[in-house]
Amino acid sequence: MRPADRVLGVTLLTAALFAATFIDAAWQRSAHEPALQRTAELVTRLRLSDVVLFTEARYTRHPTQADLHSAFQDHPVALEHFPSGALLPPPRILLDRHEALDRKATSPD
Amino acid sequence: MKPWIERQRHLIDFTAQSLARRKGKSLGLLVVYTLLVFVLASVALYTHALRNEATRVLAGTPEIVLQRLIAGRHDLVPPGYIEKIGRIRGVQKIEGRLWGYYYDSVLKANYTFMVATDREIAPGEIVVGPALERTRELSAGNGVSFRAYTGELHTFIVAEVLAHESELVSADLVLMNAADFRRFFAYPAGHHTDIALWVANPLEVRNVGVKLLDALPDSRPILREEVLRTYASIFDWREGMMLALLSAAILAFGIFAWEKAAGLSAEEKREIGILKAIGWETGDVIAMKFWEGFLVSLLAFLVGYVAAYVHVFHFEFALFAPVLKGWAVLYPSFALTPQIDGLQVATLFVFTVLPYTAATLVPIWRAATTDPDTVMRS
Numbered sequence: 001m002r003p004a005d006r007v008l009g010v011t012l013l014t015a016a017l018f019a020a021t022f023i024d025a026a027w028q029r030s031a032h033e034p035a036l037q038r039t040a041e042l043v044t045r046l047r048l049s050d051v052v053l054f055t056e057a058r059y060t061r062h063p064t065q066a067d068l069h070s071a072f073q074d075h076p077v078a079l080e081h082f083p084s085g086a087l088l089p090p091p092r093i094l095l096d097r098h099e100a101l102d103r104k105a106t107s108p109d
Numbered sequence: 110m111k112p113w114i115e116r117q118r119h120l121i122d123f124t125a126q127s128l129a130r131r132k133g134k135s136l137g138l139l140v141v142y143t144l145l146v147f148v149l150a151s152v153a154l155y156t157h158a159l160r161n162e163a164t165r166v167l168a169g170t171p172e173i174v175l176q177r178l179i180a181g182r183h184d185l186v187p188p189g190y191i192e193k194i195g196r197i198r199g200v201q202k203i204e205g206r207l208w209g210y211y212y213d214s215v216l217k218a219n220y221t222f223m224v225a226t227d228r229e230i231a232p233g234e235i236v237v238g239p240a241l242e243r244t245r246e247l248s249a250g251n252g253v254s255f256r257a258y259t260g261e262l263h264t265f266i267v268a269e270v271l272a273h274e275s276e277l278v279s280a281d282l283v284l285m286n287a288a289d290f291r292r293f294f295a296y297p298a299g300h301h302t303d304i305a306l307w308v309a310n311p312l313e314v315r316n317v318g319v320k321l322l323d324a325l326p327d328s329r330p331i332l333r334e335e336v337l338r339t340y341a342s343i344f345d346w347r348e349g350m351m352l353a354l355l356s357a358a359i360l361a362f363g364i365f366a367w368e369k370a371a372g373l374s375a376e377e378k379r380e381i382g383i384l385k386a387i388g389w390e391t392g393d394v395i396a397m398k399f400w401e402g403f404l405v406s407l408l409a410f411l412v413g414y415v416a417a418y419v420h421v422f423h424f425e426f427a428l429f430a431p432v433l434k435g436w437a438v439l440y441p442s443f444a445l446t447p448q449i450d451g452l453q454v455a456t457l458f459v460f461t462v463l464p465y466t467a468a469t470l471v472p473i474w475r476a477a478t479t480d481p482d483t484v485m486r487s
């Protein structure tokens with residue numbers, strides 16, 4: 001066998017495997033779909049708001065429901081207690097995730 | 110067309126033999142290159158799938174969750190708030206939520222206690238999440254005692270364990286009925302943890318949020334959109350963290366590949382000189398080197414990507430999971446649904462295959478256009 005044929009054969013084989021990952025992904029997606037749907041339904045039924053990724057503190061268990069100042073919520077310059085603090089993003093004001101609804105509301109007085 | 114193909118095959122023959130002569134060097138480059146693609150593709154595939162999964166399952170969260178704040182901290186919603194919200198136009202459905210945390214000193218882990226709104230749970234019974242079944246070895250019919258914050262010991266019977274497939278959202282849940290929850294936490298009557306509400310017209314969600322703030326200035330509405338955005342940014346942030354940690358490795362590889370591709374060894378220069386002296390054209394030499402760079406980088410990309418796919422979706426991302434998933438005593442165990450972002454794969458391809466191929470060509474073009482005698486002597 002010519003070296004070129006060997007090289008092209010190996011490349012074609014890996015290209016076929018590459019294409020197979022897309023087929024496998026589509027197959028797994030359809031296999032997981034019912035479970036994913038049931039999970040989404042559970043979230044709707046139980047009124048859940050967060051995924052269970054870190055359970056050690058309330059602002060890591062429910063990042064979306066946490067105080068606006070978390071993760072440094074104990075006092076403004078508090079040190080982080082948990083390693084996952086390093087994996088949580090910086091203060092929201094830098095990321096602009098929250099709607100500034102309070103600025104649109106009229107003052108109560 | 111046929112002679113052109115035959116010509117390219119001959120060039121690839123020569124390239125393959127040339128690479129085989131420098132077996133150690135070529136193989137070393139291929140392995141390092143493949144590893145780099147493997148790591149980058151693993152991080153990209155995993156983060157994308159996790160972000161998709163979280164967004165997908167959280168699509169059904171309440172449209173607005175209303176918290177009450179006192180001195181900047183979350184506090185219980187007193188009676189009367191639900192009635193006030195009910196008077197706001199556009200609000201379709203309102204429900205007070207009852208939930209809280211319980212620290213279990215046996216496991217040194219936090220559970221989320223919650224009142225189930227979707228099922229009737231008999232007094233003294235609980236429904237637990239799959240992580241509790243695994244770590245505390247609970248199953249239906251077992252009894253479990255929790256010490257309340259008042260100091261009393263409350264015993265519950267496990268009525269059911271939630272399905273494992275929903276572990277991503279339910280791992281640490283302990284569901285019970287409202288009366289048990291209020292008794293356990295000595296919750297003041299009529300108070301709720303927060304309020305979930307739904308809006309008739311999805312386009313009005315923000316306006317309803319503003320109206321809520323007008324009516325209840327001490328409240329904080331959290332929109333569903335914010336929930337989804339929070340998760341998107343958490344996973345973006347982690348992907349960024351991981352890539353930042355990897356940047357040193359990427360840079361090192363960049364230098365290594367540049368050195369390998371851009372700097373021609375004396376042996377390679379002599380080879381080019383000889384090829385030109387025996388009649389090869391500049392175009393042939395460049396084509397030969399193009400095949401070398403392209404085949405090495407393409408093979409590294411394909412093998413690295415396939416290995417990353419298998420690693421993430423068939424071996425649960427075992428190598429890097431602690432960094433990207435985080436860790437906790439009660440960690441959910443879940444298999445991700447593969448979601449491949451075509452653009453992400455294309456970007457990875459462009460950033461791994463093209464620069465190396467291009468870097469191989471520049472010095473070759475320079476060497477191949479000079480006189481063979483000069484090249485051989487230099």
